[in-house]
Amino acid sequence: MPPPAVAVSVDLVLLTLRAGRLCVLLTGRPDAEVWTLPGGFVDGDEDLDRAAARQLTRLTGVTSTGHLEQLRTYGGPHRGPRVSGVSVAYLALLPDLPGTVPSQAGPVWWRPVDEVELDGDAGTGRSRRSEQDLAPDHRRIVADGVERARAKLEYTPLAAAFCEDEFTLADLRRVYEAAWGVALDPPNFRRKVLSTPGFVVALGRRTSTRGGGRPAELYRRGMATALHPPLLRRSV
Amino acid sequence: MPPPAVAVSVDLVLLTLRAGRLCVLLTGRPDAEVWTLPGGFVDGDEDLDRAAARQLTRLTGVTSTGHLEQLRTYGGPHRGPRVSGVSVAYLALLPDLPGTVPSQAGPVWWRPVDEVELDGDAGTGRSRRSEQDLAPDHRRIVADGVERARAKLEYTPLAAAFCEDEFTLADLRRVYEAAWGVALDPPNFRRKVLSTPGFVVALGRRTSTRGGGRPAELYRRGMATALHPPLLRRSV
DNA sequence: ACAAAAGTGTTGTCAATACACCCATGT
DNA sequence: ACATGGGTGTATTGACAACACTTTTGT
Numbered sequence: 001m002p003p004p005a006v007a008v009s010v011d012l013v014l015l016t017l018r019a020g021r022l023c024v025l026l027t028g029r030p031d032a033e034v035w036t037l038p039g040g041f042v043d044g045d046e047d048l049d050r051a052a053a054r055q056l057t058r059l060t061g062v063t064s065t066g067h068l069e070q071l072r073t074y075g076g077p078h079r080g081p082r083v084s085g086v087s088v089a090y091l092a093l094l095p096d097l098p099g100t101v102p103s104q105a106g107p108v109w110w111r112p113v114d115e116v117e118l119d120g121d122a123g124t125g126r127s128r129r130s131e132q133d134l135a136p137d138h139r140r141i142v143a144d145g146v147e148r149a150r151a152k153l154e155y156t157p158l159a160a161a162f163c164e165d166e167f168t169l170a171d172l173r174r175v176y177e178a179a180w181g182v183a184l185d186p187p188n189f190r191r192k193v194l195s196t197p198g199f200v201v202a203l204g205r206r207t208s209t210r211g212g213g214r215p216a217e218l219y220r221r222g223m224a225t226a227l228h229p230p231l232l233r234r235s236v
Numbered sequence: 237m238p239p240p241a242v243a244v245s246v247d248l249v250l251l252t253l254r255a256g257r258l259c260v261l262l263t264g265r266p267d268a269e270v271w272t273l274p275g276g277f278v279d280g281d282e283d284l285d286r287a288a289a290r291q292l293t294r295l296t297g298v299t300s301t302g303h304l305e306q307l308r309t310y311g312g313p314h315r316g317p318r319v320s321g322v323s324v325a326y327l328a329l330l331p332d333l334p335g336t337v338p339s340q341a342g343p344v345w346w347r348p349v350d351e352v353e354l355d356g357d358a359g360t361g362r363s364r365r366s367e368q369d370l371a372p373d374h375r376r377i378v379a380d381g382v383e384r385a386r387a388k389l390e391y392t393p394l395a396a397a398f399c400e401d402e403f404t405l406a407d408l409r410r411v412y413e414a415a416w417g418v419a420l421d422p423p424n425f426r427r428k429v430l431s432t433p434g435f436v437v438a439l440g441r442r443t444s445t446r447g448g449g450r451p452a453e454l455y456r457r458g459m460a461t462a463l464h465p466p467l468l469r470r471s472v
Numbered sequence: 473a474c475a476a477a478a479g480t481g482t483t484g485t486c487a488a489t490a491c492a493c494c495c496a497t498g499t
Numbered sequence: 500a501c502a503t504g505g506g507t508g509t510a511t512t513g514a515c516a517a518c519a520c521t522t523t524t525g526t
Contacts, residue, residue: 042240043240048311192511212522214479234513
């Protein structure tokens with residue numbers, strides 16, 4: 001007998017840093033009462049990675065920069081009533097996009113992930129419910145994506161994906177501080193990053209001072225794909 | 237218009253330790269000229285994790301012990317001619333099963349993963365091709381699963397999933413040595429494991445000496461879900 | 473203008489920790 | 500032969516102090 005056929009969609013967890021906070025891109029379809037992750041259906045003969053990259057370009061206009069990787073696949077009845085099929089989630093890390101999102105895909109918003117994590121915490125604490133919460137199944141996908149990103153900062157040089165092509169060590173440090181919610185010692189962070197071969201490469205130039213203070217050296221991301229030893233967060 | 241429908245299968249990368257080598261379970265369908273990973277199609281309303289667990293039980297008879305997690309989803313034209321749809325791969329870690337595999341699913345074999353990694357290395361080195369190589373797309377899935385397992389040994393107490401309920405520290409050390417292909421210093425390994433809270437708990441009993449030597453203490457797996465700090469392999 | 477203060481990035485020091493390597497002992 | 504216990508030197512890390520360069524503020 002022929003195998004059962006299922007609808008397969010690719011959904012994106014798009015993370016960036018805005019005003020020192022880790023944010024995720026959400027879309028609000030006009031006919032829906034909750035926010036959702038951007039995504040779309042894929043064909044059976046379509047490469048999943050390529051489908052995800054296409055979604056990313058459609059949403060942001062960016063093509064090569066940043067980072068895009070498969071996160072996890074969600075399926076089955078967990079996804080709620082009237083929703084069937086499986087969803088292949090992808091995680092993308094981007095620098096803060098200039099101005100508003102030039103979306104060709106309807107209304108989109110950047111929302112801080114710590115607010116998303118509070119959605120659905122019925123009862124205690126939260127005084128009022130947002131006008132539009134994130135769909136429960138998508139909330140779990142966001143949580144998984146954020147946890148993946150936090151973990152990957154430890155043992156990969158992926159923090160640079162949140163920065164522009166040229167960045168200072170303070171920029172890089174602020175990525176860790178925003179994602180992990182901790183304060184890092186600037187001298188120690190500097191020593192660690194510079195002593196890891198291939199993490200960053202110095203450009204020999206400095207920032208034209210922005211807002212006061214000593215101009216910082218500029219770096220770009222290096223060739224390394226892993227950090228040895230890793231940059232561990234203190235506790236978990 | 238309705239979303240395109242796709243065939244979705246769940247495939248298992250089942251790893252175990254046999255004779256000090258990391259091995260993967262392969263199936264040989266009578267009508268196929270290559271080995272494949274065990275798996276099967278899933279329904280759209282079926283929970284993926286549950287489908288994978290069902291496959292695992294069908295193949296090995298085990299139910300609760302060990303470890304099972306989603307690995308990655310593969311899809312698109314990469315999978316080769318005449319193969320369409322997406323495949324959700326799961327990774328399972330098991331202790332060595334007693335005797336032969338009590339499979340209710342046709343012929344199965346345990347194959348050392350280092351041999352699988354050599355499949356398809358056309359040309360150099362390998363003198364003769366195995367009678368049956370692993371299908372190319374499944375070979376990549378195995379490689380991803382092995383790499384995931386090797387990485388997870390570093391920062392989780394998952395090595396115990398390769399052992400029986402009760403094991404010695406030498407058993408646990410041999411898991412790392414087989415998976416990483418390195419020799420570990422027994423005293424240092426012992427110190428590290430015992431100093432990590434929740435990794436193992438002592439049972440206060442000892443092995444009745446097996447094969448000579450001082451009887452070793454018995455342990456079972458602890459409650460910890462992560463290792464802090466991790467047990468890092470030296471290089472990568 | 474000039475000097476002082478504050479902000480930011482860089483360099484240096486020291487102690488605590490973790491780890492590799494080795495030796496010794498018990499069964 | 501193997502499990503276990505202990506010791507030592509080296510590398511990494513955390514905490515903190517000191518310095519360098521720039522803008523802002525006050526007189």
